[in-house]
Amino acid sequence: xxxxxxxxxxxxxxxxxxxxxxxxxxxxxxxxxxxxxxxxxxxxxxxxxxxxxxxxxxxxxxxxxxxxxxxxxxxxxxxxxxxxxxxxxxxxxxxxxxxxxxxxxxxxxxxxxxxxxxxxxxxxxxxxxxxxxxxxxxxxxxxxxxxxxxxxxxxxxxxxxxxxxxxxxxxxxxxxxxxxxxxxxxxxxx
Numbered sequence: 668x669x670x671x672x673x674x675x676x677x678x679x680x681x682x683x684x685x686x687x688x689x690x691x692x693x694x695x696x697x698x699x700x701x702x703x704x705x706x707x708x709x710x711x712x713x714x715x716x717x718x719x720x721x722x723x724x725x726x727x728x729x730x731x732x733x734x735x736x737x738x739x740x741x742x743x744x745x746x747x748x749x750x751x752x753x754x755x756x757x758x759x760x761x762x763x764x765x766x767x768x769x770x771x772x773x774x775x776x777x778x779x780x781x782x783x784x785x786x787x788x789x790x791x792x793x794x795x796x797x798x799x800x801x802x803x804x805x806x807x808x809x810x811x812x813x814x815x816x817x818x819x820x821x822x823x824x825x826x827x828x829x830x831x832x833x834x835x836x837x838x839x840x841x842x843x844x845x846x847x848x849x850x851x852x853x854x855x856x857x
Contacts, residue, residue, distance in 0.1 A: 702767050702768070703767070703768040703827075703828060704765045704766070704767050704768070705765060705766055705767075705768055705777065705827055705828070706764065706765055707756065707757070707760050707762075707763060707764055707765060707766055708764065709827070710756065710777060710780060710824065710827070711753055711756075711757075712848075712853070713784070713820040713823050713824050714749055714752075714753050714780050714783070714784055714820070714824070715753075715853060716784075716816050716817060716819075716820040716847055716848065716850075716851050716853065717746065717749050717783070717784045717787040717788070717817050717820060717821075718746050718749055718750055718787075719851035719852060719853055720787070720791065720813040720814065720816055720817045720850075720851045721742055721743065721745070721746040721787060721791065722746075723809070723813045723850075723851055723852065724742075724791060724795075724809075724810055724813050724814075725739060725742065725743070727806050727809060727810065729801075729802055729803065729806050730795070730798075730802065730806060730810060733798040733801050733802070734794045734795065734798055738790075738794035741790050741794070742787070742790045742791060742794055745783065745786045745787045745790045746787060748783050748786070749780070749783035749784060749786075749787055752776065752779040752780045752782075752783045753780060755776045755779060756773070756776035756777060756779075756780055758776075759772040759773045759775070759776040760773050760776070768828055777828070780824070781821075781824050781825065781828075784817065784820055784821045784824060785821055787817055788814070788817045788818055788821050791810075791813075791814050791817060792814060795810055795814070812850045813850055813851055815841035815842050815847075815850065816841075816842065816846075816847040816848075816850035816851050818840070818841050819840040819841050819842050819843075819844070819846075819847040820847060822837045822839075822840040822841075823840060823844065823847075825837065
């Protein structure tokens with residue numbers, strides 16, 4: 668099992684976003700200024716995958732006991748930070764269905780959500796890598812699946828803004844959007 672982002676094979680992120688009917692993101696240009704409008708619910712749903720994945724991974728007794736308390740603290744801190752940035756995004760967007768990814772507070776809040784999902788992913792990968800061999804095949808498979816779900820969410824979030832930011836969207840995601848939500852026990856489209 669290879670849990671690194673580079674080792675994840677996959678599905679085209681463009682295909683996933685198209686299949687999801689990406690009303691999640693629209694781009695308009697007025698007087699030379701490009702504005703991206705992003706569906707707040709989509710961002711929230713993808714970020715919730717990270718929070719749910721942490722809960723799923725740490726609910727596996729063998730994982731929690733083998734990675735140890737320090738790693739659990741780090742992973743939980745990343746999950747808590749992600750939950751906080753989701754609240755900040757909601758505040759920055761005043762709870763609206765969409766927000767404009769421009770130079771305002773909503774952009775910073777979205778960027779924080781993206782960064783925190785990336786941190787959750789990295790922390791999960793790094794905590795599990797040294798103990799993979801100690802896990803049963805079923806536990807290792809569950810962990811790999813939830814980590815792939817977070818990687819998919821991260822890739823999809825990157826894809827939402829790749830056309831107007833320095834974020835480079837990956838060409839593929841480890842799984843489909845529906846599989847991502849299933850992997851962490853969330854309803855499709857959350």
